[in-house]
Amino acid sequence: MSLKYAPKGKVALFALLAAIKACNVLFVAYMLKVMLNIASSGKSDYGRLVMFAALTAGGQLFFMASNFIYETTKMNIIKDVNMTLKKANLRYLVDQNTLDIKDGLSFMTNDLKQIETNRITAQLDMIYQSLTFFGSLIFAFYNSWEMTLIFIVATLAPAAVQMITSKIITKKAKIWTEKNAVYTQYVSDTLNGAQSARLYNVRTNVVSRAVNAAQDMETALRNMTLTQAWALEIIYSVAELFCFIIPCTIGGIMMMQGRLAVGSLVMMVDLAVNFITPVVTIFNEFNQVKSTVPMWQRTQRSLSYVQKADNFPVDHFDGLKMEDVAYVTRHSKHEIFSHVNISVKPGEKILLMAPSGWGKTTLLRLMLGIYKPSHGEIEINGEDVTGNWQKAHNYYSYVNQKPFIFDDTLRFNITLGREVDEERLLMVCHEAGLDDLIQDNGLDYRVGENGNNLSGGQIQRVEIARALLSGRPILLADEATSALDPRLSLEIHETLLGNPKVAVVEVAHKISDVEKAMFDQIIVLDKVAKKAAETAD
Template sequence: MFFQYCSKVKSFLFVVLAIFKALEDVFAAFLVARYINLAQTKNYHELFSLTLVAVVGFMIFTLLGLGYRRIKTSLLKDINVQFKNDLVAYLLGTNNELKLDMSYLTNDLKQLETARIEGQLNIVLYALQFLTSFFAGLVANLILTIVYALTSLIPAAVQRLFQKKIETSSVTWQTSNSAYTAKVEELFKNLSLIQLYDVRKLFSTKMQKPILNLEEALRKMNLNIGYTTEALIGTSLITTIVIPFLLGIYLVMSGHTTVGALLMIAQLSNNFTGPLIAILDTLNTLKTTDSIYQKYLTAKNAKRALDLPSPKDFDSLSLKQISFKKLYHDLDLQVLNHEKILWTAPSGFGKTTLFKILLGELAPDTGTYTLNQINVDPATVHAYFAHVAQEPYIFADTLQFNLCLGKDIPKEKLAEVIELTGLTKLVAQRGLDSVLQPAGADLSGGQKQRIELARALLQDRPILLIDEGTSALDPKLSEMIHEKVIANFNGTVIEIAHKLSPKEQALFTKKIALDELSE
């Protein structure tokens, strides 16, 4: 329930204010009964007194209603923040085994926040409306209230007839939504390529199927919910108006109750049937979020601490009899501290994949991976590595943030690394506080690679992995950076490169042709 994810004080205050909001309908029904009965007495003094009570009472209930709305929106905010923080912690602390994608983090999560959590808050109010109205009705007329209450339960049986279809159509909609979102993301990512080769019409046609599947799945889900709602309304009109009024009019005609009491219970009966139908309808909606919620719970339980202990000193790493898919088989490698190693292999061998295995992002199909003679923990092994990727990661943040990733780096060390990686001119022109565009759209390929390299050096990790880290630089600048970085890095370097000059290759202590080691 919602109170698991927010302040207990706020939850208690919400329930208290919801009780007062539910009592507003009881107060209104009481006034109806009093006004109807007063019409038969011609007591003008009591009429004006009752009107004064009505005005003051509704003003108080309005103020309490404002408080109810305020605390409800505050609870929703707190819960939504908790959900998002848990999922971010999961993504940052794991390898995303659940395969959470943009569709889940946007569309599905929004449905979870609104349809499930807000639905639970509404159920609390609906239940209180039913209970307060039911007990007030018992005071007015026991028999008539019981009849109203019993007949209002009949729609529950109707709801169960549609429950399975709603659940099935909900799962189909979620699957279609994920497929559609994936296709849209792919379309945006490759838009320039599609336009370049004039295949717009082809991709417009390819998008029609996921769009149609999504909308058809949504239509069926909404139709099943709509059928359920209409069946509930039709059933409730018969069971909560025709039958109870038949009994009520008979009791008035036989002198066992008053017209005012009948109208009061009739008005309160809206809070017998209305809240129950709303509860059942909301429960149907909640069912549509079950799989989304279960995935959130799994992510919440799987998230790990974001602050990991610093790695111990690096001694050696070893890959023995490593196989991964069809890329390589029975691969053996050993790397010792302070070695400077250049890895080479033909295109398609899987050099970048091998880096991902070292980083714990991928697990080999067979074989063992040890670090300091201990089997690696995929969740923490990355703490030994700094990584210069083929495609540099640039955040839409300041240049200093992109270099330091928010860490407190001494100015002297930052200045030294900026000089080592040839970023002095960029920093002088733009300043460390300048904000970069998303994905470094305002930077050249070489500038992005140098930022990536500088960032790796500033992280103070014992092993530096470089994956084509200077491929976008001119040969002279690449040589200069290699001479400075390779020679001055106080640790282990493993680099993948195709176009290094003989002078650059001579800086490495070992050169390994990976394709000669793998069967």
């Protein structure tokens, strides 16, 4: 149940307020009974009638005030549960290290909203409706046990209908979830690929692709919603017949026989509505909850996920070794490279060169422990860290060809939200060559989406500052300057390679002779690996 992720005190308060709200129905029914009995007694007792009318009005004011608190508490619970679910799912998605973000984006924006409206809200409403039903049931039983038994038996009919329809709704919900994920992915593709679509005059094709996915998603949504609506209509019709028409007919016969007073009959009819409405609503809300089962199962995986501590301090770095490393892809079982041997000393600057497509980025991922080689070992400080992200990644910082920039301040993009001493932060920015940018705009400068307010060179320097601030002994650079002009590339390399405290391992397929001269060691990977393979043979 999703409500277990809400504060227990708030849920208890909600249950109390829901009970008070449910008593509103009983209060009105009872006062109606009393006032009708006074009016039908044959006595002109106007004062007593007016007194009960005043009591009824005063009671309604009390219930209105209580209902304000009820609604506020309900909204607070929904907010609390939503935040718990969002935090758990974001934490899980970040830790999965997946390069495909579209499915996660669809889940965070669409599926979680469905859970809010069709599960959390529905379960809160079910608490209130259940209290209303049982309160009305007990009160009715006290006034006429015979009529109450008739109502109880009558509620079995809509229950049977609900059992049949809930399975169908769950199936329709699963189809909608799948179609919605495809639609979100296609919309993302359409927006990200807009420039190419305009360039090659294929805007209609690209838009049609997303529109077709939208059509499939909307059809699935319509089918799910329509099934829910049909189920609700059937439940209402069955409830009207079995929970209202038949019991009221029997009640009329009992009144004719003198076994039921007119006030009691009217009260029972009023309570009958409060049998029907809660029962039908509970069944409808239950169907709403069932529609979220596929999404909730996925959320349960995130809620049960335990995040491991991986921020282990690195007190020293003696060296990195890759011995006879080979890598075979998981899916195609294709060997990308083999017989790779690399040794990195503290502060050493190494350039790894190979043509595009050789697998240079994969090699860096092996160092980080994201991938595990099919053969060979990777050691740091003499300890085997092969395929072990937990042990390996704290030794590395990373500079990408296209760094990711958050739509936030310059400060946040460098610190990534960590508390950092201002003096140290400014020193790192100086080492990364960001003095002019900070002097002109300050650290709280908003860099824009994807760093639109920064130049290409500034974006790279932000990434370098981010890496240097981590204080890690090895900096991996993945084609860090390939998208920059020669002048900027040289400036970035002077920044990257000018720090004697940091070992740098850069992979590139094209670099100037001036920049090559800055490295302590240059390894041409395809030639070295080929020679090692021939030696092994």
